[in-house]
Structure formats: structure tokens, C-alpha cells
Amino acid sequence: MSAAPLRSRFPILEEETYLASHSLGAVPASAKEALEGYHEAWARQGIGAWEGPWAEAIATFNEQIAGILGAPEGTVAPMLNATRGMAGVASALDPSQGRDKIVMTDLEFTTSYPLWRGFEELGAEIEVVESPDGVRVPAEAIADAVDESTLLVHTCQVYFRSGALQQLEPVVEAAREAGAYSLVDGYQSVGVVPVDVAELGVDFFVGGSHKWLCGGPGAGYLYVREDVAEELDPRLRGWFGLADPFAYEQLEGRGPPAEGARRFLGGTPNVPGLVAAREGLEAIREVGLDRIRQRSLDLTDRILVHADAQDLTVRTPREEDRRGGMVCLDFEGAEQATDELAEQGIVVDWRPDCGIRVSPHFYNTEDEIDELFGALARIRG
Numbered sequence: 001m002s003a004a005p006l007r008s009r010f011p012i013l014e015e016e017t018y019l020a021s022h023s024l025g026a027v028p029a030s031a032k033e034a035l036e037g038y039h040e041a042w043a044r045q046g047i048g049a050w051e052g053p054w055a056e057a058i059a060t061f062n063e064q065i066a067g068i069l070g071a072p073e074g075t076v077a078p079m080l081n082a083t084r085g086m087a088g089v090a091s092a093l094d095p096s097q098g099r100d101k102i103v104m105t106d107l108e109f110t111t112s113y114p115l116w117r118g119f120e121e122l123g124a125e126i127e128v129v130e131s132p133d134g135v136r137v138p139a140e141a142i143a144d145a146v147d148e149s150t151l152l153v154h155t156c157q158v159y160f161r162s163g164a165l166q167q168l169e170p171v172v173e174a175a176r177e178a179g180a181y182s183l184v185d186g187y188q189s190v191g192v193v194p195v196d197v198a199e200l201g202v203d204f205f206v207g208g209s210h211k212w213l214c215g216g217p218g219a220g221y222l223y224v225r226e227d228v229a230e231e232l233d234p235r236l237r238g239w240f241g242l243a244d245p246f247a248y249e250q251l252e253g254r255g256p257p258a259e260g261a262r263r264f265l266g267g268t269p270n271v272p273g274l275v276a277a278r279e280g281l282e283a284i285r286e287v288g289l290d291r292i293r294q295r296s297l298d299l300t301d302r303i304l305v306h307a308d309a310q311d312l313t314v315r316t317p318r319e320e321d322r323r324g325g326m327v328c329l330d331f332e333g334a335e336q337a338t339d340e341l342a343e344q345g346i347v348v349d350w351r352p353d354c355g356i357r358v359s360p361h362f363y364n365t366e367d368e369i370d371e372l373f374g375a376l377a378r379i380r381g
């Protein structure tokens with residue numbers, strides 16, 4: 001696949017050597033018109049916008065995310081962010097009913113710890129499975145931690161600190177066999193690594209649009225397996241999670257929940273965020289995840305070759321089926337080098353216990369990778 005014809009759709013690529021899609025994906029120029037359309041409907045149609053373009057924006061976002069995840073209709077709901085998706089799941093679980101253990105790893109994104117630690121106050125026990133090398137966690141180690149007392153297993157598909165791709169099948173399988181739920185955080189994988197949530201059989205899958213999906217903030221999502229949604233009644237539920245929100249009933253109790261993932265909704269979805277996300281999601285669909293994955297593997301291979309030539313420490317698994325779209329490179333002075341690269345218009349970022357994170361996406365070129373390493377060689381002298 002040639003990246004050239006697509007590049008002109010992403011304005012930032014004219015300005016920068018942009019290799020930070022694990023953090024914030026490049027936004028297509030067309031998102032500007034989409035947002036102008038949002039404003040236009042608001043300005044000219046007033047409340048009429050709700051029943052027209054805004055309702056459509058919500059439905060389109062759900063369809064787009066479902067398409068990317070391989071999720072059946074009705075199993076995806078928009079969330080303000082991935083954390084809100086996790087919180088919705090937590091609010092549907094009860095650690096006082098015989099199962100109280102939450103299994104997670106020590107490589108999850110920062111948000112997962114305060115979230116599930118908060119659940120400890122309701123009686124949950126957290127078991128954190130440690131990575132032996134700070135890069136990956138063997139799937140068997142997670143599976144071994146799952147037992148009859150496990151309520152939920154939570155893991156990332158790709159870890160933010162190392163770019164390691166988790167083998168999810170044994171984890172989901174172990175949860176299922178033990179009668180526990182499984183939750184996958186796909187924020188660092190969806191958009192660059194193909195996933196099929198239905199085939200995987202996972203119970204919950206959360207993520208958002210502002211990284212590899214090029215969709216901007218405020219457009220997170222929650223997938224809930226069909227049969228799992230029907231057996232749960234999230235306490236973090238509001239009028240949009242009711243079977244008929246627009247009946248405006250004076251409810252005695254909590255009211256009948258909507259079908260499927262929609263029951264996890266609270267209030268009004270973040271329409272401008274969903275509108276802004278549409279263009280990035282469409283670009284991903286258009287290019288296709290299999291092509292994106294192949295392109296990503298080719299470009300990350302090139303990074304590994306350069307890194308070895310410059311004797312940098314690679315903190316990402318090298319095997320193709322064990323890495324996502326990001327490569328972490330470490331060396332003395334890596335944090336400062338990140339700033340110097342930025343001064344030269346080369347955008348990457350730095351994280352502790354990781355080093356420089358480099359993330360080419362489908363719109364990047366081989367030349368940009370070479371430029372990064374040329375600059376690194378000069379900076380490091």
C-alpha cells in the first residue's frame with residue numbers, strides 16, 4: 001500500500017513528521033466540515049437537530065465502531081471516554097455476591113488502577129499479575145490467577161508502556177471457564193491491530209477514538225456481549241439507558257433498562273465528539289484494518305532495524321504477533337532527545353520505564369522513519 005494519496009487528507013503531515021498516533025492520531029481535514037455541519041444544524045434547526053443530524057451522528061458512530069470491532073448490532077454504546085466505559089462495567093458488578101476478585105496486570109493504563117482500587121472499597125480484592133520484564137505479561141500468568149473467586153479479568157490488548165500485544169484468547173477462555181467476566185481495554189490496539197470481539201468471545205471491550213482511530217477526544221465506546229448485557233443492570237445508568245427515555249415517565253424504581261449495550265448509557269451522548277470522530281473512523285474503514293496492520297508491521301520492522309544499527313534498547317517485543325503499532329526505544333538522555341526531536345518537527349513522546357514511543361500509522365512513510373533515526377544519530381552524537 002502506498003501512503004501517498006491519503007497523506008494529503010491529514011494537514012499535520014504537511015507540518016510535522018508525525019509519529020505519535022499512539023497518543024493522538026492525526027485528524028483528517030474533513031473533520032472541520034463535519035464540525036461545521038454540527039454547528040450549522042444546531043444554529044439553523046435548533047431542537048430539530050436532535051431528531052435529524054444529531055440522532056444520526058450517534059447511530060453512525062455506533063455502526064462505525066461496531067464495524068471496526070466486529071460487534072453485532074446493539075452491542076456498542078458511546079461513552080465519553082474509556083474510563084467511563086470501565087466505570088459502567090464496575091457499576092454492573094457486585095463483589096459481595098460470592099465472587100470478589102478482580103485480576104489485572106501491572107502494565108495496564110494508569111486509569112485502570114484508581115478505577116478498580118475504588119472497587120476495593122465495596123469489598124473487591126485486586127490481584128495484580130506482574131510482568132516479568134516490564135514489557136509483556138504471559139497470558140498463562142493471567143489465566144493462572146483466575147479462579148472460582150474471580151469476578152472479572154481486566155487486561156489491555158496492547159500495553160501503553162511497551163506496545164506489547166497481549167494474547168487475549170487464553171485470558172478470555174480462562175475467565176469463561178471459571179465463570180468470570182472478561183474486559184479488554186483496546187485503546188492502544190483498535191485502529192492499528194484488527195480485532196473481532198464476537199469471535200474472541202470477550203464480555204466487555206472499551207476504547208476510544210483519539211489515538212489510532214484518528215477521531216479526537218470525547219468519543220469513547222463500550223462493547224458488551226449481547227447475552228451479558230441482558231443479565232446486567234448497571235447502577236451507573238441514566239435516562240438514555242432506559243428502554244424508552246423519551247416517555248419521560250415518573251419512575252418508581254430504576255425503570256426498565258434498554259436492550260443491549262445501550263443500558264450502560266447515562267445521559268446525553270457527546271454529539272460533537274462523535275461528529276468529529278466520524279471522519280477518522282471512515283478513513284480507517286476505507287483503508288482497511290488488514291492493510292493498516294501490514295503497513296504498520298513494515299514500518300515498525302524498519303524502526304527495529306534502525307534501532308539495532310544505533311544500539312538502542314528496544315522495550316517492545318520483536319515478534320510480529322506480539323507487538324502492536326508502537327515501538328519503545330530507550331537510551332541515556334531519551335527524555336531530552338524527545339524535546340530536541342520536537343524542535344526539529346519530529347513528534348514522538350517519552351514515558352518512564354519505556355523511553356521514546358514511536359508510532360507510525362498508515363499515513364506515514366519510510367522516509368519519515370529514516371528522518372527520525374537520522375535526527376537521533378545527530379542528537380546522540
Ligand SMILES: Cc1ncc(COP(=O)(O)O)c(C=O)c1O
Nearest residue numbers: 081082083109160185187188208
Ligand atoms: C490503554 C489505554 N486505556 C485507556 C486510556 C485512557 O482512556 P480515557 O482517557 O479515554 O478514559 C489510554 C490513554 O489515554 C490508554 O492508553
